[in-house]
Amino acid sequence: MTNPSEIVRIAAKGDGLTADGRHAPGSAPGDILLPDGTLERGPHHVTPPCRHFRKCGGCSLQQLDEQSLAEFVTSRVVNAADGQGISIGELLPAHLSPSKSRRRATLHAVNGGGKALIGFREGGSHKIVGLTECHILDERLFSVVDALRSILGRRKGKYSCDIELTLTDQGVDCSIKNLAIEGLEQTEAMLDFARDMSLARLTVDQGYGPEAMWEPEPVTITMSGVPVGFPSGAFLQATPDGEAVLAADAVAWLDGATTVADLFSGLGTFAFALAPKAKVLAAEAARDAHMACLLAARFSGRPIHSIHRDLFRGPLLPQELNAFGGVLLDPPRAGARDQCDQLAQSTTERVVYISCNPSSWARDAKRLVEGGYRLEKLHPVGQFRWSSHVELASLFVR
Template identity: 60%
Template structure:
């Protein structure tokens, strides 16, 4: 719409800019805003005040100026547009599920010596290597934010320059922390770091000083609970960004495949979807990361679940139609690049139900088009925005073989 030279923002583009009907991209806008020729913005109904005072400096968030309705529409639009671009029309599009503020249970931060005896720890500024000190955060779970502050205090006592990378993950025992590129030399630094771990009750601390991550502190074996099952948590293992988002995705898969006789979980990881399925269903969990396979196998054995965890690179060695014949349901959650080789075999297999979970609507839609060409219909899509205030989109989808 254009009124007296004003153009309306009609959607949010893939990189976060608002877009008008004429294709004009305007950063910092929300759907419904009006933009003048000189760039002046008149706020529309979906433009709100950002909740965080660091928004615009910190690169951790892109869309805090957009309300929940605008965010939900953006997530849904990305998924539906990707499907239609490949000639697919979902029979049902569920309402978008947005994870709430302060629910992110994993984060990668940067820590540097800021000079004057103080450390800076936080996300990079947008489009920059500059670290924005994380004195406020509306994304991280409170426990992660608290640990980041205590790490800042600890690092501020260290002498000399440093530039370290810090991964934080919230697990069953507390916070799992991995620090890269931070030298720990001599007895004094070692004891100081042990005191820090003890005082902050870290669940685990791993250090990577250029030769791979090694456990420095782990008072008891760490686990993450998936579907009610405590699974050993290898250092650096994948975990959905929020518990809320995980629940939305696993709930969809369980609802779709919960009545199957046997299920194959492809790109299974630690068993996020394997253990979310009803406990009586036999599951083949295939994964390329050996430590994840061993963790899944150990948890299944301990809880007496009928799970066969196998180490298999599904990009180079996908399950073939003959191997898939014993399953009436398949769930796959591949990396961002998609799973073309495996999907080609699925398309030829005739498996009745395929639940495809993805973090990339573009690669998902390309793979989905292969299934559609083989006689599968896109019965349902559930958009999920667990990376609140970002353009990152998740989804769960159900493909049914014609006749099902």
């Protein structure tokens, strides 16, 4: 008989749940919640690697071993499908990105008592944790944090800014929002910082829109062997290995389709992976991402036709979708309700749905199933290691 105080699973937001329904933050399956609220560690509870864990909001699951972390990622996806009554054909083993593999992140900086605090916010708070180490960011990103802390630490007066870091082909792209650069001394300090760190680009928004202060050469991201121009702030999969897994699923599941519609295509992450074997229509609403994809396709000679289209306001209609042997969609967190309504009325045989939100995915998946599709494959992907955020790849067939 199960001990009612034993942690039996991890809930969607990362808290452990006992057999009798009590929540226990920071616990792992197999732990025992003692009467005084402390935990007796079980076999799946490991020592968190980071000194900032439990205070920094960047991670919530560092106490889990690999097995429990994979089970959590899988359960988030499976429970979403079960909640909508969707049967899963084949459930693939979860992919977990390794530590220190995140290639993009948004950090926050403030003047905290005369020194610069740069890091993520505390969980459920606006307070910023000044990071001295980080086990999720690629070390090349974190080296920029160290240097920027030194630069900001010399500034006087209050400031509160956001720092977006992305690892590109040319190095780190650093974009800072809400930071005033006043006078020659501060300007030269920022340029020295960019030069010393060999930044790919330094962009600063002082309240009038982003301006590039430093960009020695055009910044690109290579996708399936094709360098694609990278607009500052554009969407990018969180880890290279996560992107590779999702792209490999898309290529394998759409194999044999000679024409594919890539909806919410962004910079062309999946379009360029598919294009060597298929003609691809890439539809994207963000103009800068659309233009980057269009130009890269043109210069590379890949058979990609890129169109600027808001799929929330104007989803592809059944008569348009019927021309494609397969459809891939990778919408934002809100999902693609209207586009899935149109897909459900189409005759398209295969749909690959990539999602960063199991809840909106499951809602849309139900509509596809009601329209005659079945969920043939489901692949949980834990790109955001030690976080409750989960991604997935799924294949629907008629």
